[in-house]
Amino acid sequence: xxxxxxxxxxxxxxxxxxxxxxxxxxxGLRWAGVFQLSEWAVLDVFFRxxxxxxxxxxxxxxxx
Numbered sequence: 001x002x003x004x005x006x007x008x009x010x011x012x013x014x015x016x017x018x019x020x021x022x023x024x025x026x027x028g029l030r031w032a033g034v035f036q037l038s039e040w041a042v043l044d045v046f047f048r049x050x051x052x053x054x055x056x057x058x059x060x061x062x063x064x
Contacts, residue, residue: 029035
């Protein structure tokens with residue numbers, strides 16, 4: 001019984017360490033600005049996919 005518990009604890013420890021390592025790496029790269037260009041590109045695509053908004057007839061542009 002104790003061997004099984006110990007084995008489970010070791011497995012969970014490996015999972016926790018791997019998770020913390022991956023999370024730390026991603027947060028560090030994001031903080032350094034590595035993902036900035038890809039984030040802007042994805043945002044640009046999302047804006048292009050938006051449906052067209054109808055024009056408002058109440059708006060009048062007066063040029064002098």
